[in-house]
Amino acid sequence: MKNAFSVKDRVAIVTGGLGQLGTQFTVTLAEAGAKVAIYSRRPFSRDQIMEKFGPLADNIRVYEASVRDKESLAKATDQLIANWGVPHILINNAGIDSKPNGDADQNAPFEQYPQKYWDEIIDTNLTGVMLTTQVVGTKMAEAGRGSIIMVGSMYGMVSPNQALYAYREARDGKPFIKAISYAASKSGLLNMTRYLATYWAKKGVRVNLVTFGGVKTGSFDKEFIDAFLERVPMGRQAEIEEFGPIVQFLGSDASSYMTGANLVLDGGFTSW
Numbered sequence: 238m239k240n241a242f243s244v245k246d247r248v249a250i251v252t253g254g255l256g257q258l259g260t261q262f263t264v265t266l267a268e269a270g271a272k273v274a275i276y277s278r279r280p281f282s283r284d285q286i287m288e289k290f291g292p293l294a295d296n297i298r299v300y301e302a303s304v305r306d307k308e309s310l311a312k313a314t315d316q317l318i319a320n321w322g323v324p325h326i327l328i329n330n331a332g333i334d335s336k337p338n339g340d341a342d343q344n345a346p347f348e349q350y351p352q353k354y355w356d357e358i359i360d361t362n363l364t365g366v367m368l369t370t371q372v373v374g375t376k377m378a379e380a381g382r383g384s385i386i387m388v389g390s391m392y393g394m395v396s397p398n399q400a401l402y403a404y405r406e407a408r409d410g411k412p413f414i415k416a417i418s419y420a421a422s423k424s425g426l427l428n429m430t431r432y433l434a435t436y437w438a439k440k441g442v443r444v445n446l447v448t449f450g451g452v453k454t455g456s457f458d459k460e461f462i463d464a465f466l467e468r469v470p471m472g473r474q475a476e477i478e479e480f481g482p483i484v485q486f487l488g489s490d491a492s493s494y495m496t497g498a499n500l501v502l503d504g505g506f507t508s509w
Contacts, residue, residue, distance in 0.1 A: 254273070254276065324377065393427060
């Protein structure tokens with residue numbers, strides 16, 4: 238197991254790889270010598286790649302593909318394989334949530350929560366993962382190897398604590414409810430991970446889930462952060478750099494006997 242943590246020359250796909258988490262995963266793997274293909278709904282030019290990733294740009298390519306469009310996923314994957322070969326790593330990172338400052342009905346009480354927001358989030362966070370894994374995982378299984386990494390959330394393990402958002406009603410004069418759809422979608426990844434881990438185990442494809450807690454972004458209200466940190470045993474949010482190494486571990490031979498697992502990085506939030 239010499240160099241067990243190495244991902245040098247391995248080919249990785251990161252869906253949503255231009256967002257906050259996706260960028261960190263991309264940088265971590267590229268710095269470790271992997272070739273990283275970003276699947277993005279939006280076109281992203283070579284000049285933009287160089288501007289965003291600097292000296293790592295030679296190991297990074299962007300393919301236009303939506304996780305909700307199987308045809309675009311298949312096309313991007315065929316292009317990737319023609320360029321770099323069958324990927325070794327798939328990080329199912331693309332996902333959406335209700336916008337905290339969006340329309341009021343996005344954060345309405347459950348009794349009035351509109352189906353259109355449920356459909357949008359489930360289609361991206363759950364169906365999108367299924368479609369991406371169906372396309373890419375099939376190629377991995379045919380090659381007899383691969384590591385698929387699902388990106389989960391602590392709200393896939395526990396229900397959102399609505400008390401964290403109570404200050405919004407006091408401040409804004411209307412209720413703010415963390416919606417059901419995000420939690421339901423991330424919870425669904427738990428058993429999708431187990432299902433696929435057992436389904437493809439004998440074909441050399443490993444499937445694991447990483448459950449992340451709150452990461453420091455600077456975009457949350459101080460009232461929310463103060464209430465949230467009271468419920469985190471470690472008393473702080475994660476730094477974004479702390480989330481990168483776990484995907485390198487799961488993409489490397491260091492985790493070669495691990496499949497169907499849920500690795501939790503949440504500062505202890507779900508331990509209480």
